[in-house]
Amino acid sequence: MTLSEKICARAAGLSKIGPGDMITAEVDKLYIKDLRFAKGEDPRGLYGVFKELLNAMGIHKAWDPAKVIINFDEQPARTKKRAEGQLTARKFQEEHGATIYQGEMGGIGHNVMVERGHVRPGEFIVGADSHSCTYGALGCFSTGIGFTETVGVLATGKIWLKIPQTMRLLLTGKPPPWIWGKDIVLRIMAELGPNGAVNKSIEFGGEAVKDISIESRLCICNMAVEMVALNAVFPPDEKTVEYVKQVGDGNFAAVHSDPDAGYESSRVFDLSEMEPFVATPGLPCNGQPISGARGTKIDQAFIGTCSNARIEDLRVAAKILKGRQVRAGVRMVITPASYGAYFQAREEGLLEIFQKAKAMVTVPECGLCVRPSLAAGEVCLSSGNRNFSGRMGDREAKIYLASPASVAAGAVAGEIVDPRELL
Amino acid sequence: MAGEQGIRGRVWKFGDCLDSGNIDGVMAGVDPEFRKKVRAGDIIVAGINFGMGSSSEHAPRSLKDAGIAAVVAESVSNIYLRTLINLGLPAIECPGISGFAEQGDELEIDLKSGKIQNLRNGQVKNFPPFSEHAIGLLSKGGLIPYLRASTRSAS
């Protein structure tokens, strides 16, 4: 079995499973974002539907509060809906128990989950947000679930799932300096095309993996949902173990694919000669080497989101912005992905570098990823994960996706450039 | 309900890579008038990657509320597929469906045997049959009613 299949089999209490099998798995951990508690998707709200279900089932308590982690993705709440969601989440915590991250413990939920040690190799994790696939970077099975499924897991601790085929993506060659996770994943997506990994399980491998930082792996797995994959996973290695021990109690059982595991397909990506990548507006899989988009004028440069605003990303951006200025007429917004990254950046003097460069530094949250900031006709170069039309404002605005290095370089140049030109 | 007898309905065709933003408000991002044209029992036929992107349930619920009887697409994002089934609306992955069904055709779908018949020309197309579990969920009207019923009788 593959790594993902093994974790699913264990969670389903089965000794062997394969593609196409329908399993009912016991969840090791459930992540829920604050917005899911707002009265939006259902007029009764998640808690309302959940309470009705518990009543009907004749039970009183949520499945296992120790395994439920809630995060406030926007702080302070800027809409009534969000505020109501956060209040309801607190009520849920009081009545059923759960861990809530808020205030200066928080940031974007996915980053908080990882940095606070809630993600461990070998676990079966589901999250009430589509980018919960991010956690696979640490060698666990993790995927996003919807509102109704979240209610189901809260009540029963279980979820049904059809086991997908696994695609193996082998990364070879030594990536040149200044090639980051975002460049690698944009290239992979461009080569696979829009239908390349739909509902597959992705497993990374190959000798280049050892050279890819945990933060870049998190960015790569974050984009699995943009490939419409069910999940993506990096087999845990020394880097993983070191990271997990640093953020948590070091208590986990790593899982690896069997030597005779069955893969639907295998593809090789040689990273040795690669150029930074950028995705042109519309779809995240519209990637191309950055030279092809060189000279595209930008109005806004954004470093943020659960895809790319970790400490590694902030350090890289600071290297480019140090002693330089954001081009007049360009708004640059830097939103660290978590308070962990924010405080670390402050300690290292990075925030000051950003401010001296005339970038706006905001508090950690999802921020411009979902809050409209673009007018019709404006162009944004973003380190985020989605460039669908209308994602960051007017449908007639354009979003290009690139690494934080490329976004910082673009902010300085006022147009898309290869960040290596500014080194 | 869907899981028990066959589904029969009229086809509305859509393209590839429709993210949940486009689907929200009964396909309002693609055709703002669709909400008025669609009738309960109609079937949506779409291309690849139907429902990619956000896991928000606004979009799938809007289809359910409009009375869509089934979604058949070349491929459907996993979260979306599970969400639709959990809401009691069958979402079917059927490669080749775009060339098989045209706007206004009438289709008859059998989830158990994995067969779609185009009643205009009698042609039949196969898809991987639904598991008993999925049919069970659909026949109860979705995950929540299923849990309400099953756990009560189990305990």
Ligand code: SF4
């Ligand atoms: S940063 Fe953007 S993509 Fe990530 S969880 Fe927040 S809203 Fe979603």
